[in-house]
Amino acid sequence: MSTHKESARPGLLGGGQAKQKLLAFASLIALIAVFTVLKPDAFMNRDNIIGILQSTTVIGVLAIASTFIIITSGIDLSVGVLMTFCAVMAGVFMVNLGIPMPLGIVLAIGMGCVCGALSGLAITKLKVPPFIATLGMMMLLKGASLIITNTRPIYFSDVEGFDQIALGSLIGDLIPALPIPNGVLIMFLVAVVCAVVLNKTALGRYTFALGSNEEAVRLSGVNVDRWKVIIYTFAGGICGISGLLIASRLNSAQPALGQGYELDAIAAVVIGGTSLSGGVGTILGTIIGAFIMSVLINGLRIMSVAQEWQMVLTGLIIILAVYTDNLRRNKK
Amino acid sequence: MTQLPASVAPLIEVRNLSKSFPGVRALDNVRFDLCAGEVHALMGENGAGKSTLMKILAGVYRMDGGEVRVDGQAVDIQSPAHAQALTIGIIHQELHLMPHLTAAQNIFLGREPRKAGAWLLDEVRLNEDARALFARLNLHMEPTTRIADLTVAKQQMVEIAKALSFKSRVLIMDEPTAALNNAEIEELFRIIRQLKSEGVGIVYISHKMDEIQRIADRITVMRDGSYIDTVPAHTPMAQVIAMMVGRHLEQADKAIPDTSANEVLLDVRGLNRGRAIRDVSFQVRRGEILGFAGLMGAGRTEVARAVFGADPVDSGEVRVAGVPVRLRSPQDAVNAGIGYLSEDRKHFGLATGMDVAANITLPSLSRWLQWGLFLNKAAIAQVSREMVEKLRIKTPSIHQMSKLLSGGNQQKVVIAKWLVQDCEVLIFDEPTRGIDVGAKSEIYKLLNDLAAQGRAIVVISSELPEVLLLSHRILVMCEGRITGEVRGDEATQESLMELATRREVAAVE
Numbered sequence: 001m002s003t004h005k006e007s008a009r010p011g012l013l014g015g016g017q018a019k020q021k022l023l024a025f026a027s028l029i030a031l032i033a034v035f036t037v038l039k040p041d042a043f044m045n046r047d048n049i050i051g052i053l054q055s056t057t058v059i060g061v062l063a064i065a066s067t068f069i070i071i072t073s074g075i076d077l078s079v080g081v082l083m084t085f086c087a088v089m090a091g092v093f094m095v096n097l098g099i100p101m102p103l104g105i106v107l108a109i110g111m112g113c114v115c116g117a118l119s120g121l122a123i124t125k126l127k128v129p130p131f132i133a134t135l136g137m138m139m140l141l142k143g144a145s146l147i148i149t150n151t152r153p154i155y156f157s158d159v160e161g162f163d164q165i166a167l168g169s170l171i172g173d174l175i176p177a178l179p180i181p182n183g184v185l186i187m188f189l190v191a192v193v194c195a196v197v198l199n200k201t202a203l204g205r206y207t208f209a210l211g212s213n214e215e216a217v218r219l220s221g222v223n224v225d226r227w228k229v230i231i232y233t234f235a236g237g238i239c240g241i242s243g244l245l246i247a248s249r250l251n252s253a254q255p256a257l258g259q260g261y262e263l264d265a266i267a268a269v270v271i272g273g274t275s276l277s278g279g280v281g282t283i284l285g286t287i288i289g290a291f292i293m294s295v296l297i298n299g300l301r302i303m304s305v306a307q308e309w310q311m312v313l314t315g316l317i318i319i320l321a322v323y324t325d326n327l328r329r330n331k332k
Numbered sequence: 333m334t335q336l337p338a339s340v341a342p343l344i345e346v347r348n349l350s351k352s353f354p355g356v357r358a359l360d361n362v363r364f365d366l367c368a369g370e371v372h373a374l375m376g377e378n379g380a381g382k383s384t385l386m387k388i389l390a391g392v393y394r395m396d397g398g399e400v401r402v403d404g405q406a407v408d409i410q411s412p413a414h415a416q417a418l419t420i421g422i423i424h425q426e427l428h429l430m431p432h433l434t435a436a437q438n439i440f441l442g443r444e445p446r447k448a449g450a451w452l453l454d455e456v457r458l459n460e461d462a463r464a465l466f467a468r469l470n471l472h473m474e475p476t477t478r479i480a481d482l483t484v485a486k487q488q489m490v491e492i493a494k495a496l497s498f499k500s501r502v503l504i505m506d507e508p509t510a511a512l513n514n515a516e517i518e519e520l521f522r523i524i525r526q527l528k529s530e531g532v533g534i535v536y537i538s539h540k541m542d543e544i545q546r547i548a549d550r551i552t553v554m555r556d557g558s559y560i561d562t563v564p565a566h567t568p569m570a571q572v573i574a575m576m577v578g579r580h581l582e583q584a585d586k587a588i589p590d591t592s593a594n595e596v597l598l599d600v601r602g603l604n605r606g607r608a609i610r611d612v613s614f615q616v617r618r619g620e621i622l623g624f625a626g627l628m629g630a631g632r633t634e635v636a637r638a639v640f641g642a643d644p645v646d647s648g649e650v651r652v653a654g655v656p657v658r659l660r661s662p663q664d665a666v667n668a669g670i671g672y673l674s675e676d677r678k679h680f681g682l683a684t685g686m687d688v689a690a691n692i693t694l695p696s697l698s699r700w701l702q703w704g705l706f707l708n709k710a711a712i713a714q715v716s717r718e719m720v721e722k723l724r725i726k727t728p729s730i731h732q733m734s735k736l737l738s739g740g741n742q743q744k745v746v747i748a749k750w751l752v753q754d755c756e757v758l759i760f761d762e763p764t765r766g767i768d769v770g771a772k773s774e775i776y777k778l779l780n781d782l783a784a785q786g787r788a789i790v791v792i793s794s795e796l797p798e799v800l801l802l803s804h805r806i807l808v809m810c811e812g813r814i815t816g817e818v819r820g821d822e823a824t825q826e827s828l829m830e831l832a833t834r835r836e837v838a839a840v841e
Contacts, residue, residue, distance in 0.1 A: 055503035099593055099778070104599065181738070185749075200706050200707050200709075201699065201701075201705050201706055201707060202697050202701055202705070202707065203705060205697060206697075208685075208686060208690075209683050209686060209694060210636075211685075211692070212684065212685035212686050213679070213682065213684060213685070215679060215680050215685040216679070216680055216681055216683050216694075217683065217694065218642070218662055219642060219662050219672060219674060219680050219681070220662070220666070220694045220695040220749065221662045221663045221665065221666025221695045222663065222665065222694065222697075222754075223661070223663045224664075279683075279685040279686070280685070288428075
């Protein structure tokens with residue numbers, strides 16, 4: 001009756017969707033190959049590659065946050081602006097209030113958690129759909145950032161070592177030939193931690209379960225509201241990390257920045273094979289999705305394709321990616 | 333194989349049909365015939381391949397190999413639209429209607445009559461055409477009624493009317509009476525007989541033996557994806573069941589244990605919720621199986637959901653082993669040791685996109701964590717395997733997606749999750765709905781074992797023989813109230829039906 005043929009056990013970064021990641025990964029490799037052939041010198045050199053890595057960090061981390069929300073079959077439109085808000089709050093804490101950097105970092109990430117929790121509460125307690133709740137949160141936070149800063153950037157010039165968070169290179173200090181910026185390191189660290197959370201913890205299990213069948217989870221006696229708030233809080237904290245990364249890279253908090261990043265993040269998530277209808281998704285896929293976007297933009301720029309056309313092509317790539325993913329799914 | 337009347341060319345002829353899904357051979361060398369004006373019942377346990385066969389005929393799945401002939405012509409049915417063009421109509425178990433559109437709009441969806449050079453919809457003709465269909469079926473229904481305002485039975489009639497609007501000569505009905513009460517079943521049978529007299533061939537999939545004997549002409553039995561035999565409908569049922577399960581079924585013998593001295597595990601007092609639940613009080617003791625009988629909509633499911641905290645109540649008190657439980661959320665109920673198995677597994681019981689192990693450990697997940705944080709996958713796998721073995725869940729692995737299991741095995745997964753959580757009070761809402769005969773007796777035995785282990789069991793069922801077979805004590809509900817209580821060994825179908833229809837007018841003092 002019960003044969004235990006163990007098949008396709010979910011791996012650390014996976015969720016039993018090896019094929020789908022393979023497809024995304026193959027597209028990334030193909031993209032890199034095409035640009036390498038067309039522009040061997042300008043594309044495939046150390047500085048450009050580090051540039052690509054660096055430019056992926058912020059969207060990559062935001063996309064990781066969005067992955068959690070999207071797997072629950074929710075959506076978070078506020079991630080981009082929340083990132084900016086956390087950058088601004090980092091400036092308020094460290095520059096305006098003179099709080100030491102380590103504490104300032106914790107507080108800035110904490111602000112992300114608080115905002116995430118507020119979105120989560122609006123969704124669960126006020127029963128506002130995620131799209132609307134986070135749309136409202138997006139507008140609210142954008143306004144808040146502009147009010148707090150009086151629409152002017154906050155500069156971190158006086159905060160010793162702040163720019164080293166993203167721009168310093170621990171690896172480069174050890175291996176001078178490999179000056180990979182810390183921001184890249186942080187992104188991969190966040191990815192690994194989040195993959196563990198998604199696949200190895202109760203939070204991750206409920207993330208998938210909520211996206212798969214929320215009512216069945218509720219009738220299993222799980223406190224659905226509490227877990228949703230926890231998931232949005234967690235994602236908010238990750239947006240906070242992304243806020244620190246961008247503030248460090250620009251050595252300033254730019255209050256007008258951030259809107260539109262949420263859509264890039266969602267694009268990276270869906271290119272990586274996470275389903276907008278919930279229940280399916282991986283962190284590795286999201287990271288690959290983020291790299292596909294930044295390699296594409298970098299390569300097109302090197303080939304002197306006008307920015308307008310870069311947008312057109314990126315749009316087509318997103319639709320194509322989800323189309324091929326659907327084809328694969330329907331074949332089953 | 334009974335001989336077909338030589339003069340009649342079969343509407344549908346299926347020969348050597350096969351179909352595979354990843355890891356499963358769903359159909360293997362299957363044959364089937366349908367003649368004009370006959371009701372041909374298709375029987376078999378869940379997972380026998382009945383639905384797969386019908387979905388191939390309806391164009392939902394493509395066949396892998398074999399031959400399908402419609403009116404003697406070999407065809408490869410490519411899509412639902414193609415099936416419609418071949419005049420094959422199907423009425424799925426789950427109705428596919430848009431609740432916010434009217435009956436007429438649903439029937440002619442995608443084929444709306446036009447006017448003004450096809451620029452505008454012709455709503456008047458739409459309703460006239462629908463009315464003509466209803467007249468043909470002798471149905472009293474307004475074409476402009478919204479689907480959401482119709483009973484399930486009426487919705488089903490709309491589906492039948494829709495199928496007829498395609499001039500279907502073949503009508504496939506998958507468990508058509510699952511949600512109907514007796515009067516509605518009679519109405520359905522009247523329509524089936526009428527269609528029959530008009531020469532429509534009907535494929536009738538059902539688990540209910542008595543219905544099939546009444547309405548069908550021939551029975552084809554399938555088992556494990558294979559064709560077993562085709563017999564006349566008057567074949568003794570024991571023989572048909574033996575063909576379905578491949579062995580003879582033993583009736584669970586019924587001896588009611590004396591539980592009157594046992595501790596009261598579940599104590600419900602003065603439950604009220606609008607018109608759905610009116611002053612419901614009952615007790616269940618350790619080791620006891622309490623049955624709830626009644627017609628559809630009598631309020632039994634509502635009581636179960638209220639006790640489980642899934643729906644809010646106006647008033648009432650629930651105690652488990654003497655301790656009051658707040659009726660605020662299922663979480664409160666689960667913490668108090670109450671488990672609820674919904675009648676609708678797909679929507680409320682299973683996270684179908686997740687694997688068997690994840691579903692089995694869903695309510696009890698906090699017990700499978702290391703340092704309160706990380707999933708202990710080894711322990712989860714072990715307990716899941718134990719449950720798979722204990723309940724004989726048919727699955728290639730504990731990592732199989734639950735949506736790929738058959739209905740009976742899905743139900744076992746849901747039972748397993750409450751057993752792992754170690755709930756002392758288990759409420760089964762239609763525990764064998766859509767489950768085949770062989771699996772049914774397994775689940776009956778399981779319920780008896782659970783009671784014998786000292787749990788308190790509540791069983792809600794619309795099938796009177798099931799209530800009679802299982803229950804030590806039976807409560808009957810009608811219109812939200814409890815209208816009577818009968819001992820399990822004294823109750824008869826007649827006495828329960830009498831209580832189930834005792835409406836309030838008769839009870840006013």
